[in-house]
Amino acid sequence: MAAIDCAAYSTEADRQYFDRELDAFVPPRVFDAHAHLSATPIMTEVPFATGYAEYRQLVQCLLPGRQVEALFISYTADREATAAANAWTQAQLAAAAQCRGLFYVKPTDDPEWVRQEVRRLGLHGLKCYHLLASVNPTWQADLPDYLPEPLVQVANEEGWVITLHMVKSRAVADPANIHWIRTYCQKYPHMKLILAHSARGFQPLHNLEGLPQLTGLDNLYFDTSANCEPMAHAVVLRLMGPQKVMFGTDFPISHARGRSIGVGDSFIWVYGQTPVWGEKHQRVDPPLVGMEALRALKWACWSERLADAQVEDLFWNNAARLFALD
Numbered sequence: 001m002a003a004i005d006c007a008a009y010s011t012e013a014d015r016q017y018f019d020r021e022l023d024a025f026v027p028p029r030v031f032d033a034h035a036h037l038s039a040t041p042i043m044t045e046v047p048f049a050t051g052y053a054e055y056r057q058l059v060q061c062l063l064p065g066r067q068v069e070a071l072f073i074s075y076t077a078d079r080e081a082t083a084a085a086n087a088w089t090q091a092q093l094a095a096a097a098q099c100r101g102l103f104y105v106k107p108t109d110d111p112e113w114v115r116q117e118v119r120r121l122g123l124h125g126l127k128c129y130h131l132l133a134s135v136n137p138t139w140q141a142d143l144p145d146y147l148p149e150p151l152v153q154v155a156n157e158e159g160w161v162i163t164l165h166m167v168k169s170r171a172v173a174d175p176a177n178i179h180w181i182r183t184y185c186q187k188y189p190h191m192k193l194i195l196a197h198s199a200r201g202f203q204p205l206h207n208l209e210g211l212p213q214l215t216g217l218d219n220l221y222f223d224t225s226a227n228c229e230p231m232a233h234a235v236v237l238r239l240m241g242p243q244k245v246m247f248g249t250d251f252p253i254s255h256a257r258g259r260s261i262g263v264g265d266s267f268i269w270v271y272g273q274t275p276v277w278g279e280k281h282q283r284v285d286p287p288l289v290g291m292e293a294l295r296a297l298k299w300a301c302w303s304e305r306l307a308d309a310q311v312e313d314l315f316w317n318n319a320a321r322l323f324a325l326d
Helices: 013-020 051-062 079-095 111-121 149-160 175-187 196-198 202-214 232-239 287-302 307-321
Strands: 029-037 066-073 100-104 125-128 160-165 192-195 220-223 258-263 266-271
Touching: 013 287, 029 051, 029 079, 029 196, 051 066, 051 079, 051 125, 066 079, 066 125, 066 307, 079 100, 079 111, 100 111, 125 149, 125 287, 149 160, 149 175, 175 192, 175 202, 192 196, 196 202, 196 232, 202 232, 220 232, 232 287, 287 307
Parallel strands: 029 066, 066 100, 100 125, 125 160, 160 192, 192 220
Antiparallel strands: 258 266
């Protein structure tokens, strides 16, 4: 493939942002615990297929000079294309010995077929998503609607991880989400459940309310991907412990511009094209989502007084233990 010009994705202002705010914070070695690869473009900001080669180049626009490996999560918006998405992820891992991959699973998939496919492809667990649920609207789906218990049982028997982007209006503060997360984790202790986006705490209040009811679960983990709210990360770090948290980018969302903002009892996203970037006497340059999320994590680590070794755990060691990296 042709070389990707980082200047198209990282401006001089971005480079100054990283040098000023993040360079001293991000360790030399990074494991990205939430990155998507796709044979078709996922978003207009990255208008081409993203395989391992593209990821390696583009992640250097966000994390210059770092050694980066990743957990690649299969993705497609087409429920009929999940098999192709999983095959794409498996193919990309052929040249990435320190990377891992997840199988994009439909709630209607036969658990025994899933077991055989994950083994055949050499993947390491499951990725479920509410868009594949049969309820309407899917944003209010209960967890079994898109992650049925028989799939969790197979993950438990195989020792797999499951990455969960939970839904419902109040995320981890929703009583049904609390019930099902606790039930699955307690009943299936050899399954490891990763709550994406710091428990989807784009409104940090939800983490403050819900996470105290999920403490004590040894197989519950979190990735920090695309969450731009420092308090969301701080609540996870304080209540669950830094050994349960892993850095993630949500690539290629990391390369969009804008950020999430907690508002009221919910949150909004503002994007580069949202008309909010002129403020009184100045123009504000919309930042990369990935850098805003990194800075939020930095502030959370400062708030929780994490030592340098604990920060290194977030960026590499916790994932290394979970995924048996060298």
